[in-house]
Amino acid sequence: MPHRDKPTVVRPFQFFRAGAQSAANDDRPILVLDDVTKYFDADQPTLRGLNLTVQRGEFAFITGPSGAGKSTLLQLIYRKHTVDQGRILFAGRDIARLTDRSIPFLRRNLGIVFQDFKVVEHWTVFENVAIALEILSMPRRLVRSRVSEALERVGLSGRGRERTENLSGGEKQRVAVARAIVTEPALILADEPTGNLDPHLAIDILTLFEEINETGATVLFATHDHSLIAKREHRLISIVDGRVVEAQSGLSSWPGQRNKNNSGLHAVAG
Amino acid sequence: MDFKSAVTRARRGLREERRLYLVAVSSLTVAFLCVAGAILTMQNLAEMADRWGRSGRVTVYLRDGAQGEDVQRLRAVLEGLSETASVTHLSSAEARAQFLEHADVGADLSALPAEAFPASLEVTLVADAEPERVDAIAARVTEFRAVQDVETYRGWFDRLESLLAAGRGFAFALTLLVSLCVVAVIGNTIRLAVARRRQEIEVMKLCGATDGFVRGPFVLEGTFQGFISAFLAVALLMLGFFLLRPRIDVTFAALAGMRSVFIEPWLLVAIIVTGAAVGALGSAISLRRYLTV
Numbered sequence: 001m002p003h004r005d006k007p008t009v010v011r012p013f014q015f016f017r018a019g020a021q022s023a024a025n026d027d028r029p030i031l032v033l034d035d036v037t038k039y040f041d042a043d044q045p046t047l048r049g050l051n052l053t054v055q056r057g058e059f060a061f062i063t064g065p066s067g068a069g070k071s072t073l074l075q076l077i078y079r080k081h082t083v084d085q086g087r088i089l090f091a092g093r094d095i096a097r098l099t100d101r102s103i104p105f106l107r108r109n110l111g112i113v114f115q116d117f118k119v120v121e122h123w124t125v126f127e128n129v130a131i132a133l134e135i136l137s138m139p140r141r142l143v144r145s146r147v148s149e150a151l152e153r154v155g156l157s158g159r160g161r162e163r164t165e166n167l168s169g170g171e172k173q174r175v176a177v178a179r180a181i182v183t184e185p186a187l188i189l190a191d192e193p194t195g196n197l198d199p200h201l202a203i204d205i206l207t208l209f210e211e212i213n214e215t216g217a218t219v220l221f222a223t224h225d226h227s228l229i230a231k232r233e234h235r236l237i238s239i240v241d242g243r244v245v246e247a248q249s250g251l252s253s254w255p256g257q258r259n260k261n262n263s264g265l266h267a268v269a270g
Numbered sequence: 271m272d273f274k275s276a277v278t279r280a281r282r283g284l285r286e287e288r289r290l291y292l293v294a295v296s297s298l299t300v301a302f303l304c305v306a307g308a309i310l311t312m313q314n315l316a317e318m319a320d321r322w323g324r325s326g327r328v329t330v331y332l333r334d335g336a337q338g339e340d341v342q343r344l345r346a347v348l349e350g351l352s353e354t355a356s357v358t359h360l361s362s363a364e365a366r367a368q369f370l371e372h373a374d375v376g377a378d379l380s381a382l383p384a385e386a387f388p389a390s391l392e393v394t395l396v397a398d399a400e401p402e403r404v405d406a407i408a409a410r411v412t413e414f415r416a417v418q419d420v421e422t423y424r425g426w427f428d429r430l431e432s433l434l435a436a437g438r439g440f441a442f443a444l445t446l447l448v449s450l451c452v453v454a455v456i457g458n459t460i461r462l463a464v465a466r467r468r469q470e471i472e473v474m475k476l477c478g479a480t481d482g483f484v485r486g487p488f489v490l491e492g493t494f495q496g497f498i499s500a501f502l503a504v505a506l507l508m509l510g511f512f513l514l515r516p517r518i519d520v521t522f523a524a525l526a527g528m529r530s531v532f533i534e535p536w537l538l539v540a541i542i543v544t545g546a547a548v549g550a551l552g553s554a555i556s557l558r559r560y561l562t563v
Contacts, residue, residue: 078476101480108478120470122286131470132477137272179477 028092030056030187030218031077036086037242038072046072048242049086054220056186059213061229062222064239070222073239074189077220078110079103091186108136111180111217115192117172119164119179125151126160129178136183150182154208170201174208181212188212190221194228202228276486283491287463291491294459295499298545301448301455302503306541308441310507310533314522315437317531319430326427328404330391330411331419340416345391347414351407353399358392365390388418401427449548452499456492456552461560463488471561485557489550496549500542508532 031054038047046069054060062070075081076088076096083096095106119128129150133143151157154174164175173193180188190209194202206221206228213219223229229236238245284291330348332341341359348357360368365387395404401424408420464471474484511518511532518530533541 104475104478104480104483106478107476110478112476118469118473118476120473123470128473131474134272134275135474135477135479135483137275183477 027056029053029089030058030091031220032087032089033073033076034087034089036076036083036088038069038076038081039084040072045084045242047076047239050239050242050244052237052244054187054218056218057213057216058235059210059219060221060235060237061232062220062237062239063224063226063229066224068239069242070224070239071191074112074191074220074222077187077189078107078112104135108183109186111183111185111188113173113176113180113188113190113193115195117169117176117196119172119175121163121165123164124160125156125162125164125167125175125178128164128175129160129182132179132183146182147178150178153181153211154178169196170204173197173201173205177205177208177212181217184217186218188217188219190219192222192224194223194225199227203231206232272483273486276483276490280487280490280494283463283467283487284494287466287491290459290462291495294455294495295502298452298455298495298499299502299506301451302500302541302545303506305441305445305448306503306507306533308437308444309537309541310511312434312437312441313533313537314530315430315434318528319427319434326395326399326401326404326423328393328395328408328411328423329421330393330417331421332389332391332416333418334385334388336389336416340414341391344411344414344416348391348393348411353395353403353407355394355396358394360390360392362387362389449544452496452545452548453552453555456495456549457556457559459495460488460492460553460556463491464557464560481561485554485561488557488561489553492553492556493546493550496552497542497546499549500545503545504533504538504541 031052033050033052036047036050036052037045039045050069050073062073064070072081076083077090079095079098086096087094088096090106090109098106120131123131126147129147130143133146138146147160148157151160154177156171156174156178159171164172167175173196177193180190188209193209194205197205202225209219209221210232221234236246330344345357345359348354362385366382369387404422405424408422411417412420471484511530515530522528522530
């Protein structure tokens with residue numbers, strides 16, 4: 001049976017209220033997962049004693065076969081779920097111990113992008129992006145300029161008035177990326193963001209995330225698309241059987257599997 | 271919660287869900303119309319009771335064989351009171367004739383002797399006579415030698431008061447019932463709106479929206495539904511009342527000798543404010559139960 005410690009209740013961290021800048025101006029690792037275990041089924045943990053450290057400004061692929069726990073890992077970071085064991089330190093703070101009231105303040109420091117875009121179809125492009133700033137009670141004028149900048153960065157400049165339902169899949173994903181970066185978060189979580197896109201668009205979106213990473217944001221990019229991973233020299237975090245298996249790059253098969261081509265495998269992290 | 275942002279999002283919600291809200295507002299308007307109608311009826315009954323209570327009359331029945339001097343002295347005393355408008359002496363024969371003129375009991379009563387009808391002094395009171403003061407006068411008048419009995423007609427007034435009390439209870443119960451209906455209707459409307467806007471709620475939550483930020487527009491939408499329904503009900507009642515007033519007043523004049531009255535302005539404001547408050551309550555209860563993203 002899983003060991004379930006009752007989490008200690010803590011008040012909302014001032015840090016999380018302060019917004020992205022305070023999270024960015026720190027020299028601690030942006031993310032530390034320490035012996036993290038998560039059960040959905042009592043007999044079969046999805047993540048088991050997982051250890052991982054992500055430094056500021058890193059770009060890392062999170063990969064593994066379907067059902068390996070990639071999405072679960074990201075969901076634990078943005079506190080959709082709570083860990084059953086272990087701790088997750090985001091900029092030094094244990095997010096597993098946050099009260100429900102503090103979770104919104106954690107998420108304001110994160111940018112989250114999903115495979116199914118999660119854009120509001122009947123809203124305009126502007127409204128979809130601006131909502132992230134309205135939540136921060138930002139003045140209207142500043143919202144307009146920041147949204148305009150974000151749309152320019154994702155290649156949708158001047159298209160703010162278009163209804164999102166009229167956009168293509170790739171464009172919708174760009175809207176989602178714009179929404180994720182408009183608040184300038186310290187950490188961007190991308191959960192299979194290219195899963196619904198054709199290979200050409202997938203490369204475009206990946207390049208977009210790399211450009212965002214170059215501006216200083218840390219990016220965790222979950223994907224099971226080998227062809228995409230093989231094209232880039234980034235840190236590779238593979239999840240196999242609920243544990244992290246790290247590989248550097250040049251991967252052509254899942255780390256942890258017996259294959260003569262898995263030369264990129266260099267460490268078993270936990 | 272940023273109020274301006276909540277208002278903007280509530281306006282968008284009302285626009286997008288206008289059909290849903292139109293149905294809800296229509297039914298709520300009918301419900302509020304029932305309450306406002308009950309209040310209007312109560313207000314007119316209260317006015318009638320007040321008028322009867324204040325502009326009543328008193329009959330002082332004289333003993334058989336009362337001395338003319340005593341009657342004259344009594345009449346002078348009554349006429350000297352500030353509450354008295356006029357005093358009329360009614361002899362036994364006049365009382366009998368008056369009774370036979372107005373009686374409609376389906377029997378031949380002409381054989382009744384004049385002695386069966388005591389002579390009396392009919393006292394008409396001024397419009398502002400306080401019922402308590404009239405009771406006090408009646409008690410003092412009874413002590414006069416020539417007086418056999420005094421009728422203040424307070425029994426009728428008391429019966430009307432009882433009717434009014436029952437009516438007030440009914441109006442209160444109706445208000446409670448309608449409030450529950452409003453809470454249920456608005457709660458269900460908001461629940462449907464939440465279900466239809468689940469995707470945008472999820473997006474907001476993922477972007478770090480607090481519960482207050484997400485709930486704010488829904489509470490405003492519920493408040494607006496309650497407000498507009500109560501306002502429409504009051505407006506419709508007012509329109510109906512003033513259109514029908516000439517006919518109503520004919521009946522009222524015949525029944526109570528008065529004109530009908532409309533609900534007092536402060537009460538109209540109270541109905542509208544209560545509508546808005548109940549709307550807010552309904553949406554808040556619904557959100558507490560169904561907003562789990």
